[in-house]
Amino acid sequence: MDATFWLTVAAIVALGLAAAAAVLLVRVFKARRLLLDSGIPLRDKALFWIAVVYTVSPVDLIPDPVYLDDIGVLLLALRSLHAAAAAARPLVQAPAIPPHLTARRAGGTER
Helix, strand or coil, rough: CHHHHHHHHHHHHHHHHHHHHHHHHHHHHHHHHCCCCCCCCHHHHHHHHHHHHHHHHHCCCCCCCCCCHHHHHHHHHHHHHHHHHHHCCCCCCCCCCHHHHHHCCCCCCCC
16 A cells, blocks of 8 residues: 555545534534524533534543544534423424315315
8 A cells, every 4th residue: 555545545535524514514604593592401501512612622531633522522512402492492383274274175165
C-alpha cells in the first residue's frame, strides 16, 4: 500500500466528517427556535448549551483528531431537545371532515 492509497482514504474520511459536520450545523441552527419555546424544560435547554460549550472547548473526554466524542455529545443533546419538544407539543388531531363530504363518500345524495 503506497502513500496515494492512504491519502485517498484520508480524503474520503475528511469528506465524510465534513458532511456530518454540515448536517449537524444545520440541525443546531434549526434547534434555535426550540430554545425559545417555553414548553420545553430548562434541563433540556441547559443540556443543549452544555453540549455546545463542550463541542467548542479544547477539553476532550477522548483525545482524537476527528472529534467523534464532540459530535456524539451534541447529537445526544439535540435528540434530547427534540424529544422534549415532541413531548411538550399537544397531539395534533386530524381535521374534521365536513358533513357534505362524508355523505357523498357513503353514497348519500344529500345536498
